[in-house]
Amino acid sequence: MPTLKFTGVLRLVAVIAIFMAGVWSQSTGVIEEFMFYLPDIQFLTVQHLWLTALSGGLAIVVAIPLGIVLSRPSMTRYAESAMQVLNVGTTIPTLAVLALSMSFLGIGTVPAVFGLFVATLLPITRNTYVGLKGVSPALKEAASGIGMSPFQRLVRVELPNALYVMFAGIRTALAINVGTVPLAFLIGAGGLGELIFTGIDLYDPVMMLSGAIPTTLLAVGVDVLVAFVAFIVVPRGVNPARA
Amino acid sequence: MKTLTTLLTGAALAATLSTAYAEEIVVGGKNFTEQQILANMTGQYLESLGYDVEERSGMGSAVLRQAQENGQIDLYWEYTGTSLINYNDVSERLSPEETYSRVKELDAKKGLVWLVPSAANNTYALAMRESDAQERGIASLSDLAQAVNDDKGLTFALNAEFYARDDGWRPLQKAYDFRVGRADVKRMDSGLVYQALRDGQVDVGLVFATDGRIPAFDFTVLKDDKGYFPAYALTPVVREESLKANPELEAQMNALSAELNDDTMASLNAQVDVERKSVEQVAEDFLKEHGLK
Numbered sequence: 001m002p003t004l005k006f007t008g009v010l011r012l013v014a015v016i017a018i019f020m021a022g023v024w025s026q027s028t029g030v031i032e033e034f035m036f037y038l039p040d041i042q043f044l045t046v047q048h049l050w051l052t053a054l055s056g057g058l059a060i061v062v063a064i065p066l067g068i069v070l071s072r073p074s075m076t077r078y079a080e081s082a083m084q085v086l087n088v089g090t091t092i093p094t095l096a097v098l099a100l101s102m103s104f105l106g107i108g109t110v111p112a113v114f115g116l117f118v119a120t121l122l123p124i125t126r127n128t129y130v131g132l133k134g135v136s137p138a139l140k141e142a143a144s145g146i147g148m149s150p151f152q153r154l155v156r157v158e159l160p161n162a163l164y165v166m167f168a169g170i171r172t173a174l175a176i177n178v179g180t181v182p183l184a185f186l187i188g189a190g191g192l193g194e195l196i197f198t199g200i201d202l203y204d205p206v207m208m209l210s211g212a213i214p215t216t217l218l219a220v221g222v223d224v225l226v227a228f229v230a231f232i233v234v235p236r237g238v239n240p241a242r243a
Numbered sequence: 244m245k246t247l248t249t250l251l252t253g254a255a256l257a258a259t260l261s262t263a264y265a266e267e268i269v270v271g272g273k274n275f276t277e278q279q280i281l282a283n284m285t286g287q288y289l290e291s292l293g294y295d296v297e298e299r300s301g302m303g304s305a306v307l308r309q310a311q312e313n314g315q316i317d318l319y320w321e322y323t324g325t326s327l328i329n330y331n332d333v334s335e336r337l338s339p340e341e342t343y344s345r346v347k348e349l350d351a352k353k354g355l356v357w358l359v360p361s362a363a364n365n366t367y368a369l370a371m372r373e374s375d376a377q378e379r380g381i382a383s384l385s386d387l388a389q390a391v392n393d394d395k396g397l398t399f400a401l402n403a404e405f406y407a408r409d410d411g412w413r414p415l416q417k418a419y420d421f422r423v424g425r426a427d428v429k430r431m432d433s434g435l436v437y438q439a440l441r442d443g444q445v446d447v448g449l450v451f452a453t454d455g456r457i458p459a460f461d462f463t464v465l466k467d468d469k470g471y472f473p474a475y476a477l478t479p480v481v482r483e484e485s486l487k488a489n490p491e492l493e494a495q496m497n498a499l500s501a502e503l504n505d506d507t508m509a510s511l512n513a514q515v516d517v518e519r520k521s522v523e524q525v526a527e528d529f530l531k532e533h534g535l536k
Contacts, residue, residue: 043425107435108444188400188431188439198403198430201274201303207407 030206037210040195045214048191051109051181052222055116056174063121064166067128068154083129090122094180102187112181112189119180120173127169131162161238167230171223178219182211192218268485268492271307271319272300275402275433276515276522277365277453277508281320284526285479288499291536294489303404304329312353317485318496322365323357324473326350326480328410339364339474354483359497360476362504363453367405367472370450370462372440383466387447388421399423400445402433410473418471434516437462453505455513477503502533 025031070079098115105111135158143153185193192211199208236242268289272282282300289296299316308330310316326346327333337345347357371381379395381387391397405411406428416422429445437456440448450457450464457464479496486493507529514525530536 039425106442106444107431107439108429185403185430186432188429188435188444190429194403194430198407201306201404202407203303203305203309204407 033206034210037195037207041192041210041214044190044192044194044211045218047189048178048181048215048218051112051116051184051189051191052174052178052218054109055113056120056177058113058117059120059124059173059177060170062117063124064128066121067125067166068132068159070125071129071132079129083126086122086125089118090126094119095183095186098183098187107188109189112184112187112191115187116177116180116184120177123173123176124166124169127172128162128166131165131169132158134165135161160235163234164230164239164241167226167234171226171230174226175219175223178222179215182215267295267297268489269297269299269315269317271302271310271316272298273304273307273319274301275451276512277451278320279522280511280515280526281477283522284530285318285320285496285499287523287526288530288535289495291530292491292495304408305404311355311480311482314482314484316482318479318481318492320477321357321480322475322477323360324366324410324475327473329408332409336470337473339476342474343476343478350480351483356481356483356486356493358479358481358493359500360478361500361502363477363508364475364505365451365453365477365508366467366475367410368450368452368464368467369399369447370440370457370464371447372443373461373463375446376463376465381465382463383468384415384419384471385468387465388419391421391423396427397423397446398427398429398444400429400431400436400439400448402436402449403430404433405449406430415471418469437516453508453512454516455509455511456516458509459513459517477508499535502529502535 069075070082094115097118098112101111101115101118105114139157139161140153143157148156181191182193182196184191185197192215195207195211196215197211199205199211231239231241234241270282270285270289272278279300282298286296286298299310302310304325307316307319308321308326311319323339323342323346326349327337327342331346331349333345333349343357343360350357369384369387371379376382379390381390387397401412412428429439431439433449433451436448436450437454437460439445440462441456441460447465448462450462452464456462477500479500481492481496511525511529514520515522527536
């Protein structure tokens with residue numbers, strides 16, 4: 001098994017590299033510099049997650065029903081144009097959305113949450129719609145055939161089958177959301193952007209990284225968390241990850 | 244075909260050579276209104292004098308200074324106190340004249356020349372809504388420190404740079420002996436501070452003394468009764484090499500510097516921030532009015 005040996009060597013190299021990085025950071029005192037910002041990082045991380053939770057939570061609550069409604073047969077006439085509108089919305093840069101919401105909501109948490117909400121809403125709605133539309137017609141017909149009402153069909157057949165695609169949308173949207181929150185600093189809502197932008201202003205790489213590294217970790221963390229929830233929630237029979 | 248290639252190559256070569264020989268001056272600016280006006284005004288002024296100008300504004304102080312030391316920026320308007328405390332780490336309290344001569348001397352070693360200072364002193368200040376300040380009986384920074392220590396629950400808006408500067412937030416709290424909790428300090432873009440203070444989202448805001456929004460929004464500036472802030476005389480700072488390459492530049496920049504004082508700056512800033520005119524327009528009007536364009 002030459003491949004196995006090879007990964008073993010790689011792993012060893014990685015361990016040595018991490019060890020060397022530790023030695024280097026210890027000797028240069030970078031760690032101490034980072035520790036200086038620790039209270040800031042803690043305070044701002046909480047603020048950051050709060051912004052994500054508020055805007056992301058609102059977006060999920062609004063987007064999923066919206067996606068479901070749009071995917072109903074009676075809405076087919078409007079669904080395409082609605083999707084087009086949402087697609088256009090997705091392409092607007094988040095910074096522009098934040099700037100717009102600042103112009104009519106003032107500054108601080110409210111416009112930031114609203115801006116992030118709009119930016120997060122679109123991918124979730126779209127994936128919900130696409131997921132439900134993608135359920136095989138044969139399944140839907142079978143459900144009607146055994147006498148299910150449209151509502152029963154939605155809850156028992158369509159949603160479980162679309163769940164995996166819907167979760168993919170939530171995952172993407174929330175990861176983007178976490179990565180966008182730093183921009184909220186610019187409209188006075190705090191978050192880890194404070195360290196990033198102050199670090200840029202002051203030409204202080206350590207301060208900048210004190211904001212950038214936690215932001216990255218949060219984005220990855222949120223992504224993994226949602227993936228884990230999806231793994232648990234999506235039923236075994238329709239879950240590609242558990243097939 | 245071959246001649247065509249030769250022609251094209253020749254043309255391309257000529258183009259690169261001609262740009263290399265054109266004397267280009269890169270004018271820098273920081274990330275708030277006054278600096279955007281100054282950078283743009285300087286750009287228009289020098290262009291009308293026949294220079295080839297590139298304008299780069301919107302940077303934080305430290306970044307801009309770094310760029311000038313590296314030779315990526317030829318000239319920008321700096322404040323004496325900023326250089327004294329932040330770039331040269333001088334902590335003694337000096338008079339405005341001493342401040343100027345000290346930074347002139349220290350920065351000369353780095354190849355940066357301080358020209359004649361203008362009469363504009365754009366110091367940092369903390370401001371409150373006038374009615375609110377009267378109600379609370381706060382007129383000076385000592386009163387403010389007292390109010391903070393009495394736990395009056397005051398909230399602050401500061402810009403990113405001030406929070407971390409050597410003449411900024413932490414030393415200010417030390418000098419006046421007060422401590423504001425992390426949750427009561429909101430940091431934001433310089434321009435947003437005025438809006439946040441006006442709309443009552445915070446009680447105290449960091450302002451620039453020459454900002455036109457202070458009178459327009461009915462703010463009162465708290466007196467720096469312990470003389471914490473240094474002098475911040477607005478002065479053109481140019482790289483020595485650029486001055487050598489352009490012998491007339493010094494006199495030309497001094498002519499512009501002579502036209503600026505506190506009132507002019509406040510009025511220029513107000514035209515942009517309060518009357519919503521464009522930076523370019525305000526700069527152009529000023530130059531024409533003073534016969535500099």
